[in-house]
Structure formats: structure tokens, C-alpha cells
Amino acid sequence: MALGANVIRLYAVDPDVDHTDFMCTLQSAGIYVVVDLGANCEGCEITADSAPTCYPASYKTRGEKIIKQFARFDNVLAFSGGNEINHRTGGNPWTWNAPCQKKFIRDMRAFIQSCPNLRRVPVGLVVADTDRDENAQYYNCRTDESDELENAQWYGINTYVHCDDISDPAKATGFNMLRDSFKSYDYSIPVVLTEFGCVSPAFPTVDGFEAQRTFHDAVFMNLPEYSDYFAGGFAFEYSTENANSMSTSPYPFTTYGPQNYGLGYFSPADCTDAGINCTYQRFPNFDFLRQAFASYDGSRQPTLSTYEVPPNHVETSTCPAGSPGLRQFQWPSDSSANEACPSVSDSRFQCPGQSSTLPTTALSSAPPLATIMASPSTEVPTTEAPTTTPFETADAPSTQTPDSPTDTTQPPTTNIHDGCRLR
Secondary structure (H helix, E strand, O other): OOOOOOEEEEOOOOOOOOOHHHHHHHHHOOOEEEEEOOOOOOOOOOOOOOOOOOOOHHHHHHHHHHHHHHOOEOOEEEEEEEEOHHHOOOOOOOOOOHHHHHHHHHHHHHHHHHOOOOOEOOEEEEEEOOOHHHHHHHHOEOOOOOOOOOOOOOEEEEOOOOOOOOOOHHHOHHHHHHHHHHHHHOOOOOEEEEEEOOOOOOOOOEOOEOOOOOOHHHHHOOOHHHHOOOOOEEEOOOOOOHHHHOOOOOOOOOOOOOOOOOOEEEEOOOOOOOOOOOEEEEOHHHHHHHHHHHOOOHHHOOOOOOOOOOHHHOOOEOOOOOOOOHHHOOOHHHHOOOOOOOOHHHHOEOOOOOOOOOOOOOHHHOOOOOOOOOOOOOOOOOOOHHHEEEEEOOOOOOOOOOOOOOOOOOOOEOOOOOOOOOO
16 A cells, blocks of 8 residues: 555444455455454443443453454454553553453453354453553463463553654654563563554644654664564554544644644545545655655564564563452453354355465464564555554565465464564
8 A cells, every 4th residue: 555554453343234345455455454342332342430340241242243253354463452441540540440451351362262263363452651561561461370361462552652853763762761661571462552653743844734743653663673572553543533633723734733643634624425525635744654664674574484482572471569350350241141153154254356375373382572474555545544543564565465274174363473563
């Protein structure tokens, strides 16, 4: 695609709608998808209540339905168990609703494991960058050491730490502090910058548009001193949301505004694509991000056969002091029946006219730091664009589209650990 992205992030999906055309269109373009299991609706997410009521049983059902529908697509890279639930504590400590998020992840992992025909898609989560140490350690630890399903399989952090036009990574103080934090954790699962791209008036005015992000951080994360700790990132966001931005940076968004995160915008202002067609207009920062992606040199990245797990990246984290264990709560989800497991015929979908080439190494033997093998594309899809963010890839160009082997005797595993880098 024109941006050079190979993954998008879906913040919410309807589990009762068929998404085949959309997913196959993305697959034909070499685009992976990270699917969030939650949504902003009643019973559809971890709430601001304290544990255990913050995890409604209906959310378990929703998550399992989404997993059943989307795991059959070979270009689904991962599932996210929630987005920034640590911003929903009502001023209480981070432990307020964190057990609910952790329990939900465990339930989803258990469901996948219980279904012999389901593809083993990794389940993780996305947090806001607060209480950095505690959250990172908690979601990669096991409050019950015997429970191998309790920890997340990948960790996403929405972080905005590079907020000026500094191009020298040695002077990127916030980004270096972020790197040093995760370096100190000796993390055993991939870390993804699930949102990056700070907006700030410190960025230059370009072609009449103020505060155009130069995305030097998209270059930094792929340098050797950073890529050992970060598996890539999602630049936030594909299009500026008029409802959020209009009060400080009205359409056509030429002025700086704290909610003007887009790489572009849709015109005209009242377009809906249901009666008035939308046209995507790029901001100058679109090209800055494209150039950052294009600068990536993948020659130093390991492959499936050459990667060796560093010995200090093998064990799960030690739980932070005061971490609430899952067994101390009575969970409503434990009384809720699981969705029926899919049959062999319902567990895989082969997009018409597309080959099967995605690696399927088992998670148990996977290296902990991700590098994703996906093909950079030449055009960013505008279909469902308001619900997606470009995901940063950093792999050498490939002519293959993401897919999985057709052998269904063992459920294939999507592996965000092996031989890949996200761009």
C-alpha cells in the first residue's frame, strides 16, 4: 500500500456480521489484522467497576464469538482483550479492574485451547502508558504459578513519548526511557506500540497544515537498539475524526488541535459513503510516515530458522507487590457456558484465489520478540478506515500474501514471535 503498512488494528467489530469480503480484501493486499474483542456497548467490555463485577459474563460470550469468526482467516495476527481499561479506574489504583482484564485474557486462551480445530491465535491486551512497570509485569505474570494460561501472549502499550521534531535517537529522551523500561523487564512476550504518533505544535507547518508529525519515532523503533524490545507499532490514526477534532481544529483540519491525529481526512465534511461518497485526502504527515517505513533495513532481522531466544527472555515476569490473584474472586464468567467449538469445515476459510504460506510455529517454542513476515503494500485500504489504524511493518518486501498452510490435521498457529517485524 502507499503507506507501506502491513497490519491494521480493528478497535471494535460486530460478531454477528460476516466480515469475509473485508478480510479477504485485506489478505489480497498483504495486510494482517489485530482484532479487539471489546466494544463500547453494554456488556461488551471490561467496565469501570471493581473486580469481579467489571467483567460481565456477556463479554466472555462476545469474545468467543469473535474468535470463532475471525480465527478462521489466515491474516488475523492477534486478538486484543481490551483497550486502555487502566484509564477506567475512576481514580482508584491500577489494581481496581486489572484482575477482570487478566481473567478475560485467561478465559479466551482457555477457549482457544479447548477447541481442537481453532487456529491458535495469540491473545493479548492494550494498555495506556500509566503505571508502566506495574501493568507490564502484572499481565506477563502468573498469580497462580501453575496456571499457564493466565499471562498475556503479547502486550500492547499506547504511548505518546516523542513529541517534537528531534531526529537524533540519542536525544529522544522519552523514547529512550520507554526502551529502557522494557529492557529492564526481561520480557518474555512481544511488546507492540499499539498507538504512537504524538500530536504537538512543536512539529512543523507543511503546505499550510500546522503541526505535521515527522514520525522519527517510526524510524527509531526499527533501529537495532530499539527493535530488540519493540515488535513494531501502530501509527495513530488513519483519518482525523471530525467529531473529536472540530472544536479545536475544524475541518479541513489545517490548524493544530490536540485531537487531530489523522494521516489524512475524508472529504467532503458531511460524507457518509451511504449517500455522499467520501474521498481520502492525505496530510503531509502521511508522506513522513511513508518515508519512515521505507527507510527500514530488514537485513539484520532474524528468520524463523535463525532466531535464538535470549536466556533472559524466557520466564514470565514476577508479579508486582500487591497484585490481586484471580482465585480470590468469584467470577460470573465461570458460570457462563462456552460457545460451541467450530467444526473442521467451519474453522478455516480459504480466500478465493489466494495461496497458503503463513508460518505456523508452535507458541511454546516461539522467540519472545516479534518480527512479522508480511508484505508491504502499495495502497492503504479505505474500507472500514474509520475503525482502523495503520500498523507499522518493518520487513523486507515480499510477493507473498499472509496465509496459513491448508493442512487442518493440527490447528495452525499465528505467531507474532517468529521471523517477523511489524511495520
